[in-house]
Amino acid sequence: MSEPATQAxxxxxxxxxxxxxxAAALExxxxxxxDLLKAPWAEIEPAIAKLTGGPFQVNQPEHQTIALGLAGAFALRLIQEHQAFWFPNRDSPEGATLGFPEAIIMLSPFGAVMDSLAQGKLARLEDLAADIRRSLGQARFGANPAQALGGQAPKLTPVDYQRLFDxxxxxxxxxxxxxAATALETKPDGLARDVRNALGRTQPPLPPEARQQFEGQIVQSLQRLDTTKSLIDQAERAPRLAELMAHxxxxxxGTGSAPEDFWHDLVLPLLFIGTPASFPPLDDEELEMFRQGADPLPLFVDMVPHAHKAPDEGLLGAxxxxxxxxxxxxxxxxxxxxxxxxxxxxxQPLLEQFDPAKTAETLQRFTxxxxxxxxxxxxxxxxxxxxxxxxxxxxxxxxRSVTQVEGGVLALRRLTEAEAASEQALAVVRKALQGSIILTA
Structure with a gap:
């Protein structure tokens, strides 16, 4: 795994x-x-109480800002001690999460601080830091023989974490x-049996390592849940697993997967722009961008107005x-x-009108x-x-999904890059599952 660039x-x-x-408010x-980076958290807590003016209120925006500031300090302590790093993560309240290079450990500093302040025990951050220190020590010296002999194990980078978790x-x-509802309302042990059986029916057969991965990540995860409750009743405990079973x-x-920015910035704007007969005038900056080698497609979606009104705000601009x-x-x-x-x-009306050949021809005329x-x-x-x-x-x-596939509703999945890469194998398992589903309640 490559080392990240400085301050990447x-x-x-x-x-x-x-x-x-x-820091300014505390002073x-x-x-x-x-000193938010060196003072014991137990000594900082009375000063925080002066800012909150009483018990910490998790739903009060001013108190959340205090927690976010303390989260930054807590993260910086871990960065200085363990070379931890922030990486983008859309699931995190901060929009980013802390990762560590020597072991897969994810931490939301904001969540940790919020929990500690809500319990009135900011010193719990010391305990959490000690737990991280202990886990990293075990990873460094306990699980890797090469390191024990002085070898260098590959270090995880922000890019690795983003690929796996964002x-x-x-x-x-x-x-x-x-x-989907039938599966979600089934008990997890029944789902585990169905998935394991499907792994043996896949065509083409899954490679042994892929089958082992499915067994470990899906079947065993289902088996760890409460067998007396349906999966959907345990969705709070295992939301990603419940969503995966629905899928x-x-x-x-459905469609293939692509980065969110690609959908937002290029794909869906093409749908709303349509196939105009003429194009707006170009300014000097746009012409210079083209002369410098800018691709026509981004210029097209930036310059050409929508023929069909899109939401001013909302999801994906669509x-x-x-x-x-x-x-x-x-x-x-x-x-x-x-x-x-x-x-x-x-x-749907825009998709019914969409013709890829006409859109390509429009792009050619624009170019x-x-x-x-x-x-x-x-x-x-x-x-x-x-x-x-x-x-x-x-x-x-x-x-095709919206206008031709019958018997379903449109849904949107968020995936990590690693999940997107494994979607082809997942489709093989899905085909085997749906070929002969016998859900065991």
Whole structure:
């Protein structure tokens, strides 16, 4: 694993700002600077009480800002001691999470501080730091013979953590809600048996290492749950597992997966722009960007107005918040969902009109238009061609999902990059499962 560039993933700006704000407020309240990086947390706690003016209130924004500032200080202590680092994570309240290079340990400093303040025991952060120190010591000297002999084990980087844990990829799926509900309302031991049986029926057969991974990550996770309750009744305990079972048992169609930014910035704007007959004038900056080698596709979505009105805000610039719902009411108890129901009525007419060949032809006309205005011949780059083809494929998949696949509703999945990479193997298991499902209650 490659070493990250210096400051490649610095402290999130809002965390840093909150830390500076809390430090200044503490100095004003106590009349002297408070060293948030070295002072024992038990000594800092009375000063925090002066800021809160009483018990810590988890739902009060001012108190949350204090917690965020302390989280920045707690994280910086761990960064200095263990070379920990922030990495982007959409599931985290801070928008980022702390990772460690020598073992897979994820920590939300904000969550840790919130819990400690809510219990009136900020010193619990000392205990948490000690637990991390102990876990890293065990990883460093207990589990790796090469390190015991003086060898160098590969260190994890922010990029590794982001790939494994940040759900930055999106996939639209068509979900048969009845099949999904049946699976979710089944007890986990029955689901474990069905999944294990499906692993033996896959065509083509799964490689042994892939089957072992499914056994370890899915079957054994199901077996660790309470066998007297349905899976959906335990969704708060295992939300990702419940969502995965809904996908495995209920998905009957869908698109490929792609980074969220690709959907938001390129794919869905193409749908709302349509195939205009003419294009707006170009300014000098846009022409210079083209002369410098900018790809026509991003210029197209930036310059050409939408032919169809898109929401001013909302999900992916395409869906109002009212278009979003639950795939099962039991998910209402889960905080951060990665599988949500989407009302496709807003985009269905646009998808019915979508023609990939006409869109490609429109992009070609736009490219010629810009090239003529810039006085520079258009040269097609392999990256630009691949980007356009990927966007058209995703929109074609979405059109088929919304207009042709019957018996389901549109849903949106969030995946990590690692999960997106394993989706092909997951589809093989899903096909085996749905080929002969016998859910054991």
């Amino acid at each position: 993933h610095p402290v999130p700006q809002h965390v840093h700002n909150a830390q500076m704000q809390v 004003q309240a106590t009349g002297a600077p408070v 759900p930055g990829f999106l996939q639209f799926v068509v979900l048969d809600t009845k099949k 495995l048992f209920g998905t009957v169609g 869906f109002e918040m009212s278009d979003i719902g639950l795939v099962h009411q039991g998910f209402g108890r889960v905080g951060a969902l990665r599988l949500i129901r989407i009302n496709a009525a807003r985009i 010629e238009y810009v090239a003529k205005a810039a006085g520079k011949p258009a040269t097609e780059s392999p990256q630009g061609k691949e980007m356009l083809q990927a966007a058209l494929t995703l929109l074609s998949d979405l059109k």
